Amino acid sequence: MAFIVLRPFFLLCLLVLLTCTASLLSHDEECLALFQFKQTIHHQNYDADGFQKFESWSNISNSDCCLSDGVVCSKGHVIGIDWSGRNLTGVINSSSTLFELAHLQILNLSMNNFVESRIPPEIARLKQLRHLDLSYSGFNGHIPNEFSHLMLLSSLDLSRNPLKLPNPGLEYLLKNMTSLEFLDLSGVDISVGSGSFSSVPRFLANFSSLRHIELRDCQLRDEFPSAVFHLPKLKHLSMGNNSNLTGFLPEFHNTSLLEKRYLFSTGFAGIIPESISNLNHLKVLSLQICHFSWHIPGSLHNLTHLTYLGLAENELAGLVPSLVSLSKVTILDLPYNKFEKGSMYGWINKLTNLNELYLDSMNIHDEILPYLANLTKLSIVSMSQNFIYGSIPSSFTNLTQLIVIDLKINQLQGQIFSSFLKFKSLEYLTIGYNKFNGTVGLESFLGLNKLEVLSIDQNSLSFVTTSNYTNATLPELSLLGLSSCNLKGFPAFLRFQTKKWKP
Ligand SMILES: *[C@@H]1O[C@H](CO)[C@@H](O)[C@H](O)[C@H]1NC(C)=O
Ligand SMILES: *[C@@H]1O[C@H](CO)[C@@H](O)[C@H](O)[C@H]1NC(C)=O
Ligand SMILES: *[C@@H]1O[C@H](CO)[C@@H](O)[C@H](O)[C@H]1NC(C)=O
Ligand SMILES: *[C@@H]1O[C@H](CO)[C@@H](O)[C@H](O)[C@H]1NC(C)=O
Ligand SMILES: *[C@@H]1O[C@H](CO)[C@@H](O)[C@H](O)[C@H]1NC(C)=O
Ligand SMILES: *[C@@H]1O[C@H](CO)[C@@H](O)[C@H](O)[C@H]1NC(C)=O
Ligand SMILES: *[C@@H]1O[C@H](CO)[C@@H](O)[C@H](O)[C@H]1NC(C)=O
Ligand SMILES: *[C@@H]1O[C@H](CO)[C@@H](O)[C@H](O)[C@H]1NC(C)=O
Ligand SMILES: *[C@@H]1O[C@H](CO)[C@@H](O)[C@H](O)[C@H]1NC(C)=O
Ligand SMILES: *[C@@H]1O[C@H](CO)[C@@H](O)[C@H](O)[C@H]1NC(C)=O
């Protein structure tokens, strides 16, 4: 039996005799090395499906490792291991037999739990590696310098591990990886190096295969080389959360394939050029918490594929132009700029795909709420610190998906609805510091079991609590604002509140 099973491989080896002799290990030896590697790691969750699959391959000498879960072979050699998302744990150290698999081109151990492991320098022995994915897998310590020998890599993902990149830094690491298409080092601390070792290397702009660059939360420094924006295949550029990384947006050409651009929380400054409208494929533009100044370019309305527009917390001035043509936008995030007093009547009501609308501190002097009636997909309305007047219209109850309503610090007046009960998903309601008057009762909030934050303070309201509630109908609040609410006694329902405030 064993003879019959082995024969095809014997023949295969004869056929590819040249490659077989060039390799260090035979097919069986590779399977043994893989098996020994597998024995050093184990599955955390003994009940899961993944565990069954993983463990079913228990005795290598009886079976062909190429047939086992997540293993790919070519010409009798193990060229791929994909054990991603299997809840694996264990220690991979320098003597691991993994590093004997010299033909390995794909290694995917992402989404596991190797918290006791560092990445051994011996990884550099896997010189044929094209795709290396160790993201979300707990590896810690330093990224070994020997990584730079992996010159054939086309995708490298070490993101979301507690890793550090020491001297000589990013430049040394990437210099020889000229075939890179996909690079994600998000969460790797690159500040450990000194001087220019924490900056983004200029030569990245010459890596013409790059289509995905993600270096979020890397503690990068210095000026970002703008030429990188012009990489011909670049679709995804994500440099967010690097507050010491400075840079400017270049003039854009209409040959760009860029779809997603995240630069939030960086030191980028200067203007947003009109030529941004040349980015015909752009879907995500995330420029929050930078230092952009001047105006929102009028040409922005040409970016009709945008689903996400984030410009909050910059120094943008002038008027917000009509964005009526951005009909696919689901998230509009513009707060805390220096916009002039303007009106949004003409267009905001047409953006019917909006899920999240953030317009805080935007100098809005409109009676804007009636214009939201058709935006029935809204889950977040955040418009605090404006001069919005009028009352909350009854059409507002059309917005039954709302989770967050933040209208604090405005000029709103009139009665509050007798009932917010239509908002079954409501978690956050703050309407303090307005001019609401009349009475509002506890029963307006009974049954809103997801409500966590309720703040109606500093109005001309009187808050009355009835007593016919049951514990089951009370929301479990973590924040309640009732100051200046004309309370006539201590609200009895508070005795049944158990949550601690989570800031
Ligand atoms: C490497 O790990 C294996 C088991 O996982 C262990 O037997 C061996 O002693 C370790 N070697 C070193 C050098 O730590
Ligand atoms: C991984 O293990 C943890 C606990 O050990 C378990 O809660 C989780 O559901 C597991 N995940 C998978 C994908 O099996
Ligand atoms: C693998 O199979 C061989 C022969 O069939 C047997 O002698 C050996 O004990 C098995 N090893 C394991 C780990 O099950
Ligand atoms: C690794 O596996 C994950 C999950 O299956 C997948 O999303 C990712 O694209 C894979 N990485 C590579 C380099 O193939
Ligand atoms: C990069 O490649 C060059 C030429 O092949 C080699 O001399 C150099 O040592 C390599 N650099 C690194 C950091 O591996
Ligand atoms: C930014 O640079 C300053 C001065 O070098 C340093 O103190 C700070 O920790 C840096 N911040 C980040 C997020 O890297
Ligand atoms: C973009 O919009 C401007 C007007 O703001 C228009 O003149 C221009 O032709 C548009 N460009 C493209 C590429 O559609
Ligand atoms: C809501 O949509 C209807 C039908 O499309 C339209 O007639 C109405 O004017 C819209 N209301 C607002 C406030 O935009
Ligand atoms: C919104 O509410 C108003 C009044 O309550 C109603 O006339 C209108 O048909 C509703 N619109 C939608 C889109 O449900
Ligand atoms: C609320 O205030 C308005 C004037 O702003 C007033 O006309 C109305 O009578 C007040 N309502 C109550 C219930 O106090």
Ligand SMILES: *[C@@H]1O[C@H](CO)[C@@H](O)[C@H](O)[C@H]1NC(C)=O
């Ligand atoms: C509480 O009592 C009032 C009138 O007495 C009634 O209208 C209301 O529906 C009651 N609320 C609940 C939650 O039972």
Ligand SMILES: *[C@@H]1O[C@H](CO)[C@@H](O)[C@H](O)[C@H]1NC(C)=O
């Ligand atoms: C609410 O529950 C507490 C104990 O969990 C109980 O003492 C109290 O009587 C209940 N109150 C109401 C109104 O159901």
